[in-house]
Amino acid sequence: MDNSMAVTRELFDLVKQRHGEYASWAVWNEPKEGDGRLSGGMDDPIFDNVTDDLLDQLNPEYMFVALNFSIGSVPTLMNFHSVDRHIGKLRYALRGSPFWGAYMTDVIKGYSNPNANDTMKFLTSNPDKETEAIELLRDEIRTLGDKVTTLIAFGTKTSRILNRNLGDEYNILQITHYSHYIRRPVGETYKQMVMPKMVQEFGCHLW
Numbered sequence: 663m664d665n666s667m668a669v670t671r672e673l674f675d676l677v678k679q680r681h682g683e684y685a686s687w688a689v690w691n692e693p694k695e696g697d698g699r700l701s702g703g704m705d706d707p708i709f710d711n712v713t714d715d716l717l718d719q720l721n722p723e724y725m726f727v728a729l730n731f732s733i734g735s736v737p738t739l740m741n742f743h744s745v746d747r748h749i750g751k752l753r754y755a756l757r758g759s760p761f762w763g764a765y766m767t768d769v770i771k772g773y774s775n776p777n778a779n780d781t782m783k784f785l786t787s788n789p790d791k792e793t794e795a796i797e798l799l800r801d802e803i804r805t806l807g808d809k810v811t812t813l814i815a816f817g818t819k820t821s822r823i824l825n826r827n828l829g830d831e832y833n834i835l836q837i838t839h840y841s842h843y844i845r846r847p848v849g850e851t852y853k854q855m856v857m858p859k860m861v862q863e864f865g866c867h868l869w
Contacts, residue, residue, distance in 0.1 A: 664752055665672050668718060668719075668721050668763070669717050669720035669721075669722060669732030670717070670721055671717060673722070673805075673807070674712060674717060675694045675701030675721070676805060677765075677768065677802075677805055677806070678738060678739055679844075680801070680802075680805055681767065681798075681801075681802050682738040682739045682800065683735065683736075683738060683771075683820075684731070684741055684767060684768050684771045684864075685739065685741060685763060685765065685766065685767040686709075686739045686740060686741045686742050686743060686762060686765075686766050686767075687719075687720050687739070687764070687766065687791070687804065688710065688726065688752070688756055688763055688764045688765075688766055689716065689719050689720065689762065689763050690703065690704045690706070690708070690743065690753045690761055691703040691704070691706040691708055691815075695802075696729050698744065700751065700754065700848065701744070701745045701746055701747070701748075701749050701750030701753070701841070703864040704708070704743055704744060704745055704749055704750060705740070705743055705744050705745045706743075707737070707740070708743075709738070709740070710740040710824055713865070714770065717829065719763040720763045720765075721760075721761070721762075721763040721764050721765075721866065722759055722765055722806040722807060722810070723756060723809045723810065723811075723866075724760075724761050724765065724810070724812075724814065725763035725765045725766070725802075725803070725810045725812075725813055725814065726729065726764055726765070726766045726812050726814045726816065727766075727767055727768070727769050727771070727807070727814065727815050727816065727820055727824060728742075728766070728768050728816045728817075728820060728839070728861075729768060729769060729770060729778055729781055729816070729817065729819055729820045729823075730768050730769070730770035730771070730773050730774065730775065730781050731768060731773070731774040731776055732774065732775070732776040733776060735774070737781070739796065741766065741767070741768065742766050743824065745825075747801070748841040749840060750849065751840040751848055751849050751853075752840040752852075754835050754850070754852065754853060755840075755849070755852050755853035755856055755857065757844065757859075757869075758869045759857075759866075759869040760864070760866045760867075760869075761814075761860065764811075764814075765782060765802070765806060767799070767802055767823065769795055769796075769799060769803070769820055770785070770792070770795045770804060770823075770843075771790070771795060771798055773791065778817070778819050779846065783813050783817055785823070786842040791826070792823065795823075796827045797825075799828075811833060812830070812832060812833040812835055812863060812864070813828065813832050813833070813835070813837045814860070815832050815835065815837070816837065816838075816840065817835055817836070817838070817839035817842070818836065820832055820836075821836035832861070835860070837855075837856045837858060837859055837860065838852070838855050840852060850861065857869070
């Protein structure tokens with residue numbers, strides 16, 4: 663193993679302390695044998711036992727940004743780590759890619775609503791909440807060491823928020839949200855939807 667880990671234990675702990683209630687990393691366990699669910703095993707509490715091997719998988723140079731929590735809250739660092747019919751598409755799409763281990767967060771914190779249109783109405787009525795959210799996102803980027811140059815936005819609404827607030831400072835790459843209706847096989851189809859845009863943006867290899 664390469665001893666120069668992408669994320670030190672100190673940085674991991676700092677992220678956990680400052681942003682753990684809404685952020686996470688794009689690393690998941692695989693389904694256990696016999697578990698045929700696309701998202702099987704994704705809710706395993708992998709950050710309870712942080713090994714050097716796990717730290718070596720984390721990459722603070724890439725940041726995925728979604729809109730907001732759908733419902734309630736999640737355990738520390740477990741955002742994007744659930745078993746549902748959508749999130750497994752993301753794990754499938756990122757396997758073997760340079761984006762495995764990327765940082766993940768929501769742009770709007772402390773507001774839960776599964777309806778994205780309602781979230782946008784909420785922001786229109788409460789512009790101070792968007793301002794606060796952007797400052798928190800800036801703090802996340804600083805915490806990661808200001809290595810992020812492109813924000814990868816899940817969906818149009820997240821992209822719109824990021825562009826109007828941070829478009830002069832960062833590249834904003836919009837990709838299809840993993841909850842979007844996708845024809846079968848959903849994992850491979852989603853991968854083929856997002857991979858070309860990410861390869862073009864970052865100049866990385868196909869996977």
